[in-house]
Amino acid sequence: MRVVVGQGSCGIATGARKTADAFTRLIGEKGLSSVCVDLTGCVGACYLEPIVDIYGDDGALQVRYVRVQPGNAAAIVERHLAGGEIVEELAISPEDARFLKQQKRIVLQNCGVINPERIEDYRAAGGYEAAKKAITALTPIQVIEEIRTSGLRGRGGAGFPTWFKWNAARQSQAGQKYMVCNADEGDPGAFMDRSVLEGDPHSVLEGMLIGGYAIGASQGVIYVRAEYPLAIKRLEIAMEQAREEGFLGQNLFGTDFSFDIRIKAGAGAFVCGEETALIASLEGERGMPRLKPPFPAAKGFWQKPTNINNVETFANVPWILRNGGKAFAATGTGQSAGTKVFALAGKIQKGGLVEVPMGLPIRDVIFGIGGGIKDGKAFKAVQMGGPSGGCIPAGLADTAVDYESIPRTGAIVGSGGMIVMDEDTCMVDMARFFLDFTRKESCGKCNYCRIGTKRMLEILERITRGEGKDGDIELLEELAGKIKDGSLCGLGQTAPNPVLTTLRYFRSEYEDHIYRKKCTAHSCKALVRYEITEACKGCTLCAKHCPVGAIAGGVKERHVIDQTACIKCGKCMDSCKFAAILKD
């Protein structure tokens, strides 16, 4: 039997390593020599971590245990591994099992299944067969044609047809070309690339290998966030194994095609998601975008033809070559083929990674798979596309998730972050949050982006402080238009989107802040007011917790908050045992 403990970053953060250690120790103590402890990447059900799968000797999954803390290991070892009985109270519920069953897995097919640190596992799942087929049996043009048939579009955010980029790079004449993988996942709220790199690194290497063959590159570079140490480690192990097995290096599969990959750790700059900025960073410079054309396909890394794709894009490629472009195109919608991985987070019941066919309504993702909103609150909006995207209101929850429908709402599919917001989320504050991010991450090259985002942020900060004034909304709209027009790269061109979409769907919230000095979500500190109601029993707890001594009242008397002294920290409300404190 095999005990497989999910050890992606999320799993480890919830204690998966300690759980695995506990199993190893207990199995040793019991002398269960036929049981081994193994690791796998993240299956995507982050809310159930640490997850432990038990596989029988026939290789079939017997049961999946969830939220297995080190203290639970003893029960599983005693009763299941030694006694052959399933520990029902720790096993995944049918309801939670639906989280995975409702998905369609292409990119994540191996994540949470194979051991990412063992190339044999990847090969047993059909790994490197696609590369072999492409390199030994197909011409580069045939490979590109297969990708064209599949309809694969760039998963990093722009949704540009992959075959088109590959073909442009193939047609560029040069002695040296480069295949670059953009693993600088910068959208705060998206973590699918990290999960793929940690859970199935070979699929990305194989995708790059096939792409390298198609465009005629002999060198690949993976530009990965330095904040992802585990992803870097697993990539390094995978590359080493691929070299040993002859999948990277000279004269691959007995042909004259040679290809190798190296890792370059990024240093933290959101703008490096933009191709030309990424190339500048690869060259050791400040990551600032430049004017296109020339496109990287003509002049990229060290002025040589360069093709850049995102992690998820590459991870789709081996599947397409194995199963055919037509099979891929059969999933999803006409213009948006295949699946997309989304990172569900925010005020969602079941957070994690979900891979679904393109074209599924937002509602099915959030409610059908994600289980709806936490704590029984009302669904208000979902932010898609991160700081470059927009807020889609609950009223548009039937919008299909694909490259045609989402942009009509003012948001973008983006890299796949889906941040769910409930009634307690202030939309003006969300816009402020994203502007704060883009203002910090603007590289400073274009005046409109550098100064314009700062001016917009100042206005939003003023509004959330209760100092908004007549004309602010119009000024925001004017600045938004100018920043879009006056910026060179995607960062500036999309930076105003969170403001524009919240203005489009939640304009009344802006007006409430500005004219009524009210934050209806009770989120903006300066605009809330704490009141003690008649339910107060005079227990004095709130007065004891108040850090500024703003609460007065004797024992068994209704307390009162001195509004001029109150700093609105909310500690009184948190400490009250009688729900006698209201926020207005």
Next chain:
Amino acid sequence: MARQDNCCCGQEAFAALSPVLEQYGTVPGSLITILQRAQDIYGYLSAESIRYIAGRTGIPAAKIYGVATFYTQFRLQPVGKHLIMLCKGTACHVNGADRIEEAITEELGITDGETTEDGMFTLNNVACLGCCSLAPVMMIRTGEGEETYGNLTGDTVRAILRDIRAKEGQV
């Protein structure tokens, strides 16, 4: 992350960095890699280390400074023994990261970018740690490695910090 506290005079102080420059000093496009290694060794990029790298690579110190200040990973000031990286990503923001920050500030008396007087803790707000379904999240990095803490509340973050203090023997 070995730290050398007295690295202000003479090139011997950069003995640990020298092999890195042997390897990358003349390879085009390696500046970021060199700076990352330097920061791994010394914990931060001092003005002296930047000048030393400039001398060995021929890249002007002003340009190195430009690159170092462009990327959020690089620090120009020393950090405390425990580097608290508080996630301020979207999911963490929605789930109350601001209140976690307030709790840290109350407990340690430091704000974003500051270090406690005893050099024990530095607080750095970061854009996203990629553990969004555990929001709010922080990672604490020490010389020995890093530990991620999820589903934080004001109380749990205070308990974690007090626990570290206690283990450091200065309750």
